[in-house]
Amino acid sequence: MSRELTYAEAIREAIDLAMARDERVFLFGEDVGVYGGAFGVTEGLYQKYGPERVRDTPISEAVIAGVATGAALTGMRPIAEIQFMDFITLSMEQLVLQAAKLRFMLGGKVTVPFVLRTPAGAGTGAAAQHSESLENWFVHVPGLKVVMPSTPADAKGLLLGAIEDPNPVIFVEHKLLYRVKGEVPEGYYTLPLSRSQVKRSGRDVTIVATSLMVSRALEAAAQLAAEGIEVEVVDPCTLKPLDSDPIVRSVVKTGRVLIVHEACKTGGFGGELAAVIAESEAFDFLDAPIRRLAGLDIPVPYNRELERRMVPQVDDIATAARRLVREAH
Amino acid sequence: MNELFADLTPERLRDLLHQMLLIRAFEESAEQLYLQGLIHGTMHLSIGQEGSAVGACAALRPTDYILSTHRGHGHCIAKGARADQMMAEFFGKESGYCRGRGGSMHMADVDTGNLGANGIVAGGVPMAAGVGLSIQMQRQDRVVLVFFGDGASNEGAFHESLNLAAIWNLPVIYFCENNQYAMSMSIARASKVDRISDRAAGYGMAGVTVDGNDLVAVYRETHAAAQRARGGGGPTLIEARTYRWKGHSKSDKQRYRTKEEVKEWQDRDPIARLVRHLIEAGLLSEAGLGDMQARVDAEMAAAIEFAKNSVEPDPATILEGVYA
Structure with a gap:
């Protein structure tokens, strides 16, 4: 059975199910409690699980990452939230030099199983x-996993998969997807990490897209289908470690590939x-x-139109894919 | 409680002296082996700081955790690690505590509660809050003690961790080994306050400064902090004032301090001090000390032999341990 949920609701449901199932799982970060998270993702969890398992932290991103690492190292399954991905810059030392490397540095004798959720885009x-x-x-x-779900159903299954994973996982959510609805299966299920998904089949050109760009690529594909161009859309879902086979197979089939990210x-x-494909x-x-086709090499501008132009839009993707298909052999 | 020895029994005191002698022997051996070209990389020796390492760990239980520093050989031994597996790690051998992947700066022995040395100044300090929270949430009768130096007290992460541990009442002992220098920068130049422990007040936690070269005093304060933490009284910041006799690492020409200053601190040797007290109290004889030193020397010789005779990691295993 499934029903329609938003991406934010799907994430909340995953956290709820994980916390109900495993006492070691707890949620913490800035304003995740009574406030419900800056984007409302964690609404209601504080009321359900209380202040010990749904913890507000001070504005201290370094120690948020440190708490995730130290607690994971000693038997807990933390879910940390960094309120905006921008703020992860303040967590870098603990994530990159500690969490990622601890298992390797200690000769494989420890695990660091946490999920760090963060809204990007x-x-x-x-x-x-x-x-x-x-x-x-x-x-x-090396040592970190990076997951970027593009749909509500993927967000739920991949988040539960990430929580079960024995490694530190950076789970990147897209702010513009939070209100997007989709069919989401009920109950507890996990989607395996490192599994790329073919989101639409086609023979003429492959678009590999991540996060918000997946839905834009699918919209572009629908436009191009009306022109007789069949687009295959592949979503890596997990960027690291990457499941490259479905991507390579797709390019073998279509002979053309457009890569899209924000x-x-x-x-x-x-x-x-591009390098993985070129080497295959x-x-x-x-x-x-x-x-x-990617974001321009500029900081994100404030002005609405400039901001729009900085990031690939549906028309940009359709234009780029159309041009690619028409390029001579 | 005996003023001089707290609640430490004669047997325990002799055991702690043995640990201090073993740490010094380990450090001296490490330096020699480096000079002989048998060990590569660099190392940070803790000669002169044995009193704080052993005094602090003596107040902990085997089930308690520590997080250590780049100058961590002493912490590792004091928490119960074996010299042979440490030496093997130093040699980069498969039989080392970290299978030769970590070396001196990442020495760890998870089985005795040592969650690892750290190459980053204050690197263990944020993690300590996480370990403390984990203990608290699992209702365990444990504490975590995180070692760090005077230099680490000026990192931003120090502030975040102490504040969080205080508001969440976490069972964490922040143990600052103030050895007077962050590489070349003296604490007098790096901080406007006289006592690093004064900073505890800014977090609403207990803070105390102790003579780090007085093993019993270090034990006493750490024991009090551990009791506070176990009883739900939250974290403590302990500043143990000590001195590293050797340079920061192998590249240090020590232009920032005088020979007289080093000599002055060498006269406050924590090992000589405990020996003197034990002999004066009739708890140790010169012959007993000689036997103890002979045992330490034999243990180090065996450790070095073990390390030399151990196999190198198999290159085919190079990718192991990145992901679980």
Whole structure:
């Protein structure tokens, strides 16, 4: 059985189910309690589980990451929230130099099973310090996992999968997806991490997209279908460790690939994806160069129109995919 | 309670002296092995600081946790680790505590509650709040003691962690080994307050400064802090004033301090002090001390042999341990 939930409701339901099922799971972060989280994601959980398991913290992002690490190291299953992904810059030392490396440095004798949830992305008029998409920083760090769900059903299943995972997981939610609705199965279920999903099948061109860009790619695909162009949309869901096979298989089939993400292009995840494809057997099947469509290399602007132009929109994706299909062999 | 020895029995005192001698022997061996080219990398020796390491850990139970620092060999031994597996780790061998992956700066022995040394100044301090919360939420009869230096007390993470532990009443002992220098920067130049423990007041927690070269005094204050934490009284900041006799690491030319200053602190050797007190009290003889030193020397020789004879990690296992 399933019913329609928003992405935010699906995340809340996942946290609720995990907390009901496992006493070791607890939620903490800035304003996650009575306030219900800056985006309302954790509403009602404080009332249900009380102040010990749903904890408001001071504005202290370094120690939020430290608490997640220390508690995970000693038998708990923390879910930390960093209120905006931008603020994760203040948590970097504990995440990158401690949580990610502890297991390796200690010869594999410990595990650090926590989930750090954080809302990312532009489109809310919050300007340059509340709109970041920094996922690729964490992709670069061995020991961390990076998950970016694009639908309510994926968000629920991947979050429960991340909570069960014995490693530190950076779980990147998109603010503009919070109110998006979708069918979500009832009850407890997990989606395995490191499993790319083909969200739409097509033979002419592959679009690999992440997070909010998946739904935009699907909209673009619907437009292009009316023009006779069949787009295949692949969502990695987990950026690290990446399940590259479905991506490579898709490019082998279509011979053309457009990579779309919101984060700035330079040094973004698209570069890694392009390299993975170029190094794979798909290289010999490419009928056109690998293309990337990504955020402009600028801080997120405040002005509504400038902000819109900074991030790939449906028309931009459709235009880029159409051009790619029409490129000569 | 005996003024001089608190509630420590003669047997326990001799055991603690043995630990201090073992730490010094470990550090001296480490330095020699480095000079012989048998160990690579760098190391941070804790010679002169044995009183704070052993005094602090003596007040803990085997089930309690510690988080340690880059100058952590002494903490590791004091919490109960074996010298041979430590030395093997130092040699980068598979039989080392971290299978040769961590080395001196990440020495850990999870089985004795040592959650690891740390290469980042104040790196363990935020984690300590997490360990404390974990203990509190699991209703465990444990405490966590996090070692850090005077330098760490000026990191932002120090502030966040102490504040959180205080408001959540966490069973954490913040144990500052003030060895007077953050590499070359003296605490006198790095802080406007005289006592690092005074900062505790800013978090609403108990703070105390103790002579770090007086093992019994360190034990007494740490024991009080552990009792407070176990009884739900929350965290304590302890500042143990001590001194590192050697440079910060192997590259240190020690231009920032005088030979006279070093000599002055060497005259306050924590080991010589406990030896003197034990002999004066009739709890140790010169012959007994000689036997103890001989046992320590034999233990170190065996540890070095174990390390030398252990196998290197198999390169085929290089990817192990990144993910669980």
